Amino acid sequence: MEPVVLAAGTALVAAMASDAWEAARGALVDLWRKGKPEEAEAVGNELQRARTVALESRRTVDPDAEQALIGFWRMRLDHLLRERPDLARELRGVLEDDLVPTLGAGERDRATTLLGRAEAHDHARIYQAGRDQHIHGG
Structure with a gap:
C-alpha cells in the first residue's frame, strides 16, 4: 500500500472528528468524482456514516472501532489508486491541503509520520530514515 494511502486513511478518520469535516469530506468526494464519478455520491454517503x-x-x-x-x-x-x-x-x-490542516498536533504527527518528503537542489544531499541513522566518514 502506498504511503500516501496509509497517511490519508489515518488523516481522514481523524478529520471526521474535526470542525472542518465538511470541507475534508468535499475534497474526498471531489477526488472520487475525478476518478470514479459513478461512485462519488455513494462515497459521500459512506463518509457521512463513517463520521x-x-x-x-x-x-x-x-x-x-x-x-x-x-x-x-x-x-x-x-x-481507487489501483484503478x-x-x-x-x-x-x-x-492529504496536505484538506485533511492534515484540520488535525490537532498529535493527530497531524500520527498521519504525517507515514510520509517522507524531501527536496534537494544543486549539490545538496538528503538523508532520511524511519528511525536511527548513523552517518560515518566525511
Whole structure:
C-alpha cells in the first residue's frame, strides 16, 4: 500500500472528528468524482456514516472501532489508486491541503509520520530514515 494511502486513511478518520469535516469530506468526494464519478455520491454517503462511527468511537474511547475505520478507508483509497494511479498526486494534495490542516498536533504527527518528503537542489544531499541513522566518514 502506498504511503500516501496509509497517511490519508489515518488523516481522514481523524478529520471526521474535526470542525472542518465538511470541507475534508468535499475534497474526498471531489477526488472520487475525478476518478470514479459513478461512485462519488455513494462515497459521500459512506463518509457521512463513517463520521458517525468515528464520533461515537471517540466518545466511548473505542480505539478498535477507529482502527477499523482507518483500515476500511485505506482499502477504499488503495482500490481507487489501483484503478486510477494518476490520482496519487491529487490524493497527496487532498492529504496536505484538506485533511492534515484540520488535525490537532498529535493527530497531524500520527498521519504525517507515514510520509517522507524531501527536496534537494544543486549539490545538496538528503538523508532520511524511519528511525536511527548513523552517518560515518566525511
